[in-house]
Amino acid sequence: xxxxxxxxxxxxPDADEVGIDPDTGRLDRANAPAVMNPPxxxxxxxxxxxxxxxxxxxxxxxxxxxxxxxxxxxxVAMGCDDAVLITDRAxxxxxxxxxxxxxxxxxxYLGADIVMAGEETTDSSTGQVPPGIAAHNGWxxxxxxxxxxxxxxxxxxxxxxxxEGGYERVAADLPVVVAVAYGEFEPRPAPLHRKLYxxxxxxxxxxxxxxxxxxxxxxLDVSPTSVGGMETVQPVERKSEVIDSADDLADQIQEVML
Amino acid sequence: MDYELSAExxxxxxxxxxIAADYDKDYWQEIHEGQLVPEEIxxxxxxxxxxxxxxxxxxxxxxxxxxxxxIVMEALAEAHAWETTFRFTMSTVFxxxxxxxxxxxxxxxxxxxxxxxxxxxWALGLTEPSAGLNATNMTTRAEKDGDExxxxxxxxxxxxxxxxxxxxxxxxxxxxxxxxKRTEGITMxxxxxxxxxxSYNEIPLDIxxxxxxxxxxxxxxxxxxxxxxxxxxxxLHQIFGMxxxxxxxxxxxxxxxxxxxxxxxxxxxxxxxxWSEPIGAHQAIQHPLADAHAxxxxxxxxxxxxxxxxxQGRDGSGEAANIANLQAGxxxxxxCEAAMTTLGGMSASQEMGVAAAWGVVRHLRTGPVSxxxxxxxIGQHSLGLPRSYQT
Numbered sequence: 001x002x003x004x005x006x007x008x009x010x011x012x013p014d015a016d017e018v019g020i021d022p023d024t025g026r027l028d029r030a031n032a033p034a035v036m037n038p039p040x041x042x043x044x045x046x047x048x049x050x051x052x053x054x055x056x057x058x059x060x061x062x063x064x065x066x067x068x069x070x071x072x073x074x075x076v077a078m079g080c081d082d083a084v085l086i087t088d089r090a091x092x093x094x095x096x097x098x099x100x101x102x103x104x105x106x107x108x109y110l111g112a113d114i115v116m117a118g119e120e121t122t123d124s125s126t127g128q129v130p131p132g133i134a135a136h137n138g139w140x141x142x143x144x145x146x147x148x149x150x151x152x153x154x155x156x157x158x159x160x161x162x163x164e165g166g167y168e169r170v171a172a173d174l175p176v177v178v179a180v181a182y183g184e185f186e187p188r189p190a191p192l193h194r195k196l197y198x199x200x201x202x203x204x205x206x207x208x209x210x211x212x213x214x215x216x217x218x219x220l221d222v223s224p225t226s227v228g229g230m231e232t233v234q235p236v237e238r239k240s241e242v243i244d245s246a247d248d249l250a251d252q253i254q255e256v257m258l
Numbered sequence: 259m260d261y262e263l264s265a266e267x268x269x270x271x272x273x274x275x276x277i278a279a280d281y282d283k284d285y286w287q288e289i290h291e292g293q294l295v296p297e298e299i300x301x302x303x304x305x306x307x308x309x310x311x312x313x314x315x316x317x318x319x320x321x322x323x324x325x326x327x328x329i330v331m332e333a334l335a336e337a338h339a340w341e342t343t344f345r346f347t348m349s350t351v352f353x354x355x356x357x358x359x360x361x362x363x364x365x366x367x368x369x370x371x372x373x374x375x376x377x378x379x380w381a382l383g384l385t386e387p388s389a390g391l392n393a394t395n396m397t398t399r400a401e402k403d404g405d406e407x408x409x410x411x412x413x414x415x416x417x418x419x420x421x422x423x424x425x426x427x428x429x430x431x432x433x434x435x436x437x438x439k440r441t442e443g444i445t446m447x448x449x450x451x452x453x454x455x456x457s458y459n460e461i462p463l464d465i466x467x468x469x470x471x472x473x474x475x476x477x478x479x480x481x482x483x484x485x486x487x488x489x490x491x492x493x494l495h496q497i498f499g500m501x502x503x504x505x506x507x508x509x510x511x512x513x514x515x516x517x518x519x520x521x522x523x524x525x526x527x528x529x530x531x532x533w534s535e536p537i538g539a540h541q542a543i544q545h546p547l548a549d550a551h552a553x554x555x556x557x558x559x560x561x562x563x564x565x566x567x568x569x570q571g572r573d574g575s576g577e578a579a580n581i582a583n584l585q586a587g588x589x590x591x592x593x594c595e596a597a598m599t600t601l602g603g604m605s606a607s608q609e610m611g612v613a614a615a616w617g618v619v620r621h622l623r624t625g626p627v628s629x630x631x632x633x634x635x636i637g638q639h640s641l642g643l644p645r646s647y648q649t
Contacts (some may be wrong), residue, residue: 189273189276189277189302189305189306190273190306191305191306191307192270192273192306192307192308192310192311192320193307193320195269195270195273196266196320199265199266199269200266
């Protein structure tokens with residue numbers, strides 16, 4: 001049976017280019033170029049590595065405005081068979097709860113056997129969306145995944161998970177949601193013919209809240225999170241002193257101890 | 259007139275630069291130290307389809323042109339991977355251009371997909387001990403025997419022979435004294451390097467070349483008729499189209515060496531402080547670097563223009579290729595000189611990679627065509643001056 005692997009990718013400000021607004025002291029995300037969330041790129045590689053081994057179709061999905069299309073083109077250039085833009089004004093202001101609901105419904109709509117995504121995004125770092133997708137659909141979830149092994153005959157995915165002090169290998173029946181550990185899958189470069197196809201010919205399929213039957217379940221009003229406030233934390237200034245010799249150091253320590 | 263790179267060119271450049279970014283200066287230093295072939299980056303470029311840029315789509319390529327190939331090589335050169343450019347000359351040009359221009363449909367179907375996929379590396383057997391720039395003096399002989407050709411002779415400076423999958427060999431099918439014009443009676447053949455009667459020895463070099471080079475011996479090598487490329491007797495005329503392309507890809511290789519040296523020196527001039535300011539603040543250092551940059555930028559445009567003319571099939575593409583090769587060689591040499599002045603004793607260190615570039619760049623002013631021959635050509639054909647040399 002051919003597996004459908006749906007990979008969640010998000011457009012984020014390039015973390016290397018995010019500066020600090022000198023007036024407010026806050027992060028200036030607006031002027032940073034938009035790129036694919038780097039952990040999602042690893043998730044794409046993980047998905048494509050499964051496709052290298054078994055009969056599978058890989059579809060990228062992103063939730064965002066049409067200007068997020070370049071991340072889908074990038075995914076298609078890397079080797080995804082198709083990509084879907086989930087876009088609707090109704091999604092505006094959604095926090096991780098309606099976002100994961102939307103992606104969960106999209107995964108169902110696309111007939112996903114496996115949903116993969118990076119463990120977190122570099123612009124919000126909640127790590128809540130992949131488990132949220134699993135929760136909304138009642139599917140198994142594998143988090144902090146460093147390695148994957150497909151068992152199509154058993155309809156299972158085996159994962160190596162990063163856990164405190166080591167790792168564990170877990171088998172999950174499909175469908176399953178996989179949150180990929182950042183830095184464990186080296187993304188493949190896009191071949192030229194895929195790049196040309198993605199940029200010149202490819203058009204993503206579009207899905208709206210209505211298509212997914214969740215028009216009243218998304219957006220700011222149904223988002224349980226509210227941001228209470230934001231402030232810039234100034235680093236604490238610590239006293240520092242250079243001590244030239246071990247003897248002086250010993251004296252200093254003795255002084256502090258006494 | 260639009261001097262901007264297209265969005266597609268920009269995408270191609272940024273993509274190959276991403277590939278090259280995985281191979282830092284330490285990688286190249288190891289390659290130089292061990293006299294190794296940089297197989298890892300070749301593999302990445304092959305998998306990305308980058309060796310197949312000008313090969314038609316029906317044979318697995320991208321159906322683009324020489325300019326597109328040049329643009330990609332230029333980006334590799336700017337990303338410290340200038341030494342990968344030689345592989346484009348060997349496979350994409352020696353193999354690809356020759357077959358695209360002269361091959362039968364069956365030959366295109368047989369050979370082009372392997373080149374486009376970056377799986378097949380080609381070598382060229384043209385130069386001989388007594389036939390260098392003057393190819394008409396070649397004595398390697400192919401004689402017809404039934405439906406086969408039997409080849410005997412010797413070639414020199416056949417680069418990449420040891421790991422080549424195919425060899426484009428040029429041989430006389432009629433002796434020089436029996437043809438009306440000495441450029442006639444020469445034919446191209448496609449050989450497999452492991453055919454009976456082929457042997458080769460590596461020529462030890464004092465400089466590092468990505469593609470080692472060989473003396474090649476042909477002793478009763480029997481080649482089936484269908485391995486003739488182009489028309490029997492017309493090989494020298496037919497190979498010229500490919501040699502013009504080679505002139506340009508070789509110009510990019512030289513340019514890449516110069517660029518590497520220049521960029522390394524500019525960084526050094528910013529970092530190295532003497533008398534509490536960077537040495538780049540002094541005009542004795544700054545002006546040669548600025549001059550080299552100006553020449554390199556001019557050469558970059560000469561190469562692009564010549565490639566564009568070749569793609570358009572315009573008159574003057576031969577002259578433009580010669581000029582581009584000449585200017586790129588000189589600009590790159592001056593860039594290496596400026597870099598060595600800047601670096602002082604450090605220019606000899608392997609860590610900098612400048613001496614490696616310097617040696618190769620100097621040789622690229624002599625091969626594949628010498629500057630003197632280019633000047634002869636410009637003098638005679640562009641300026642209408644009397645022919646100044648004998649063959």
